[in-house]
Amino acid sequence: KYDESYRLFGLLSQKSSKYNEDANYYKAYIDFQKKRYGSSTPVFERLTRSPKYKELASFYLLQTSFAEGKVNESITNGEAYLESYPKSSHNGEVYRILGNSYYRKGIMVNAISNYENYLKSTEKPFREDMLFLGSAYYSIRNYAKSVESLKQAVSYSDEVGQEAYMQLGLASEKQGDNANALLAFQAASRMNYNPGLSEKSLYNYAILLQQSSLAVFDQSIGVFQQFLQQYPNSKYSDNINDALATTLLSTKNYPAALSAISAIKSPGKSVLEAKQMILLQLGIQHYINGDTNNAIQRFNETIAMGFYNAKARNQAYFWRGESFYKLANYTAATRDYETFMTQAGRNDENYNLARYDLGYAYFKLNQYSKANAAFLDYIDVENNKLLPNYSDALNRIGDGYLFARNYSEASRYYTRSANQNPQNADYAEFQKAFVLGLQRDYNGKISALDQLMTKYPQSQYYDDALYEKSRALAMLDREKEAIPVLEKLMKNHAGSLLAQKGGIQLGQMYYNTNQPQKAIETYKNVVKDYPDTEEARIAVQSMEGIYKDINDIDSYASYVNSLGSSIKISSSRQDSLTFLAAESIFMKGQRRTSKEAFNKYLQSFPKGYYAADTHYYLGAIALEEKNNAAALNEFRQTIEGGNSRFLEEALSEAADLEFNDKNYPRAYQYYTRLNNLTQKAEVKDNARIGMLRCATYQNKDQEVVLAATQIIGQSKTTPEILKEAYFYRGKAYLNLKESDKGMADLRECAVDPRYVQGAEAQFILADTFYKWKSYDKAIVQVTEFMKKGTPHEYWMARALIVLSDSYAAKGDKFSAKQYLESLKDNYKGGEADITEMVSSRLSKMN
Incomplete structure (x- = not known):
């Protein structure tokens, strides 16, 4: 259409004096649009003398000088135009041209002021101009405005967009917004409109990613490798190689780091140093994840590398010791702890912990003199006496002296522990009282136990305190005072193993204080509440003597007959010999033969005296054979039999098997019973962890909070378990709408x-x-x-x-x-x- 119009306007300009000027204007306009500036410019210059076309001609002459790259002329013409026509509708474009021209001249203040006026005239500015404006703002250190402008210029479609992303990265970095700077550099590096810009952007991205610690999913290593592959001859290669070595040591993706090192054909000493440290860190991560055997393998590899990185090698001995300890290989643990301490020295961050753990390893081996030596060294070198480990070590020293029958020293260290950590001193206070009893200071023991129960009404040793107090009173012939103590034990701690023993003692005390009917009633309760236990059998036998004394043997006979076969008062000789023979074979490690012998016992004595014990052994054998279903069935029968000899072990194994089968209600029941039954702190802790997990998976938030709180309150809890307890309690608190408590727990866990x-x-x-x-x-x-x-x-x-x-x-x-x-x-x-x-x-x- 332009061509035909141009022909007609040419004819009109030649033949019509009336429309000559108009026709020349439109011909010049068409020449301008066709970029035939040599033809349009002379016409527009003549038209600047025309009142009708002066403003338009001046505007197109400005655009022509700008299009031809005549920066100085564009500035002169633009400023003149604005002065002559301050209210022109074309002023927005004039401001744009001036902003662009001043930017090209490097006069950034004028570029910015004109561009700002340009932006007032349009909602859709040109992207190139937004790139220039953003760069101008950057040059005067107005990084916020720079970012704002550059975001309007970015695009994946052309070189302007690539340049804008690069500039946006630089401006965001100056603002301290490394996250968005990384995103911008990455975007620019992916485009190839300008290869040099792609290289520079990828370099900036890689270096900032490492420096800002914002790399995720192993990005840093991958980006450094990508850069070296894409630009092997880059002037930045040396910097990238140095950064890669540093990153390999700081990454959390240890397998990827090892893979990257493996890809290096001839690794130097610094890379091998990094590799040895990475192997150590990978082992520690396996340890944290509970993959102890793989952890040991990585620690072995770390040690085998030699002395490229002495610190890594030393730490590997410590962590391998921790791993052996977790696997109950205490002898191997002691060797590694000793080696670590010899090589690392006292200034190492884990030296004190190694001393402490060495003490526990010897303690587990029943080598109490060596354990005490290690614990004494620990409290000598540990400066932070507020650590739970410190007061715990004092307790273990007390235990060591107790086993050595050095009661005065045992009492001294229990007292030090209680004074050091009075908030969690119930164990130390109980042990002090126990030592007083061994020293035959029964009044002192009673007084100490009363203080313990007053200070720590929720203590896990409360039932122990009641039981030991009753024994001390009995030793002082104060049985009438002991009776209410045992009654409290039976009422408030019925699930405790001590309640079974306490029932027997209570029955005897009733009898000794001439209360035969209460004695009989107590013994019957023991039989009813704890059937098929040793205490139940003792209770039945004790009642026989009482009924004889009160001359009512018929009532005894009637009672025993009412029990039927539910209580086995004694075993027959054949019953006993058959079981003991099978047990002897088991203890020799002959599993297949012992399994046959145990099954033969049950065939001959299905309700025999040792039936519950036999089911436990069969469960243990099935567990070794990886037959979990059979093992669980056997453990259940041991639990139902109520035999206290293996009841703890059966409850522990059955609870774990039920948990693994996701039968959380039954597992929770077993863990709860185990928690109430056991007197062993370690078993009690494991039971509470099981209760916590089962309660969590059943969405029982109140129970979760209770179990987690008990775990967190223990003085010696591993970091792994503490994390789990805080985590589950935090989630439970959030569910219970106790947000502050929940967020506090989650922050503790998130560290x-x-x-x-x-x-x-x-x-x-x-x-x-x-x-x-x-x-x-x-x-x-x-x-x-x-x-x-x-x-x-x-x-x-x-x-x-x-x-x-x-x-x-x-x-x-x-x-x-x-x-x-x-x-x-x-x-x-x-x-x-x-x-x-x-x-x-x-x-x-x-």
């Missing part, structure tokens, strides 16, 4: 995201802030999580989705989208929920 609970806690904290619409707090939480890093990448991915959602909720769609794009590109997990969450959000944004 160390090497643990899976710590990583998930980081996510829950961020997600909770997001749900509360505290978007800034959610962003801070995820950013801190990214800095810490974690080997548990699923929870990092979930946290990054929360980060994207938080930016979206704040209206920052750019950052929201970039985080999702980065997650899509870098996350290697294949979980369907992550894929769906990322893809659904991106599709909405697109």
